Amino acid sequence: MAGVGRFGALHARVWRELGAEVVGLCDVDARRLADVAGGLGVAVVSGDLPSLLARVEPDVVVVVSDEATHADLTVTALEAGCHVFVEKPLALSGAEAWRVSAAAATAGREVVAGQIxxxxxxxxxxxxxxxxxxxxxxxxxxxxxxxxxxxxxxxxxxxxxxxxxxxxxxxxxxxxxxxxxxxxxxxxxxxxxxxxxxxxxxxxxxxxxxxxxxxxxxxxxxxxxxxxxxxxxxxxxxxxxxxxxxxxxxxxxxxxxxxxxxxxxxxxxxxxxxxxxxEDGTVGGALRQEVAYAIDVFLGRRPADRVPLQEVCWGVEAAEAVVASLAAGAPVEVPDRGPDTGRGR
Structure with a gap:
């Protein structure tokens, strides 16, 4: 798991409650990392994801770090052969979002974005x-x-x-x-x-x-x-x-x-x-449903139909265009930077 802040620690709990084994944690804040690892009983920790991946071989990497790091950490995990659950936003630009999509296709792995x-x-x-x-x-x-x-x-x-x-x-x-x-x-x-x-x-x-x-x-x-x-x-x-x-x-x-x-x-x-x-000591609601969905996708039990990566990339493009429109003080056309997916522009 990459990122063990308040929401990262909650994610670790929910993944464990749904049967996943948390084999390693990483975070740039050493004190916070030690506290969360101690509470969860996780022995393998690191200050960065590449070092952690060199010590453990997880099936899935959960990215719950600062927003600016999401795309790079996701690509790093994909290139290591892992499926990835990444909290929103997937990336901070459309180009970076489609880079993640391309990396997932090359690696033959799934990416589920945390659009709760x-x-x-x-x-x-x-x-x-x-x-x-x-x-x-x-x-x-x-x-x-x-x-x-x-x-x-x-x-x-x-x-x-x-x-x-x-x-x-x-x-x-x-x-x-x-x-x-x-x-x-x-x-x-x-x-x-x-x-x-x-x-x-x-x-x-x-x-x-x-x-x-x-x-x-x-x-x-x-x-x-x-x-x-x-x-x-x-x-x-x-x-x-x-x-x-x-x-x-x-x-x-x-x-x-x-x-x-x-x-x-x-x-x-x-x-x-x-x-x-x-309820009764476990976390429910949308977060539990989201993690359960991701686990099923990673295990091949269901298609990635609830949060298609293509739609997530479209959302990132739109958000980037909102920021650009605010900066320009004028309407912005959203460029078609994704693969040929029948967008019909």
Whole structure:
């Protein structure tokens, strides 16, 4: 496993709960690495992935490191003959994403990207209803995901916020349409003293005519109800909404709902139980479903149909175009840099 921060440690736990053996860990933070390895009882550790791979021969490498390292570490693992699970984003450019895809094809190995929203129950249901013809022809999508202001101050500008927040909904839009984005128009606003944009609004135009609006604002105040609960409880809120507009109907989803509300002496909690709820000592929800899917793909039990690598590359291209549109202050055409896959541009 490459990367043992807060989310990396959670990944290690879930993979073990699903029967995988964690044979080695690596991280650039030696103290954190020692703490996690000690807690998990993992003897083989290293400060970098090539050194770790020289000592162990894993079947799978799980990449949960800083975003800028994802593509290189994934290619390193593929060239060592490993399957790879890599957290989102797969890469920070379309060119790097397609480089990963090419490396996977050359190595004959699978890459599963950690686009967890594809496994969250509400979005799964929405996609099933759409694909089953329940709302007719898809016309448009509206996607919004707002985060706590305190999160932006602590990690939201580690990379461009589009790669932290918008990438979730860009990937959902690609998942719903099954097509690449052709054109992007984006605008942004900065809160006081922010060097990176904390508010982003983008219009995505897909091949085939579907449009999607993707919005994100890292401005939810501390007074808002906390929403994250389970094995990775963070103080703060994610306030998300999704609408799928069809010719014969509309699907709507809200993350903050009142089906379960907790009022305590420390404040109000409207817990989302879809991501990684903890029950009877094990982690469930979308994270468990995502890891179980990856294991089945790596073992050849099922095709890589829930998170096709081609669609993940399309999402990275679209996110890169959003960043480019913000920088240019103008619409951006998304270049076709992938293999000949019938994109029809």
């Amino acid at each position: 929203s594809r496994f969250a129950a509400p979005y799964v249901r929405m996609r099933q209803t759409l694909s089953g013809g329940g709302i007719g022809r898809l016309c448009a999508l509206r996607l919004r995901r707002d985060f706590s202001r305190q999160w932006f101050l602590s990690f939201g500008d580690r990379v461009h916020p589009v790669w932290e927040s918008c990438i979730h909904d860009i990937d959902l839009a690609v998942s719903f349409t099954g097509r690449p984005v052709q054109r992007v128009s984006a605008v942004a606003a900065r809160a006081a003293e922010d060097e990176a944009p904390s508010v982003v609004s983008a219009l995505l135009e897909f091949q085939g005519g579907v449009i999607a609006t993707v919005e994100s604002a890292w401005l939810v105040p501390d007074s808002a109800p906390r929403t994250l609960a389970g094995a990775l409880a963070l103080d703060g809120s994610i306030v998300a909404e999704a609408e799928v507009l069809g010719a014969d109907g509309i699907l709507r989803q809200r993350l903050v709902a009142d089906d379960l509300v907790e009022w305590t002496s420390t404040g109000a909690v409207v817990p989302d139980l879809s991501l990684w709820p903890e």
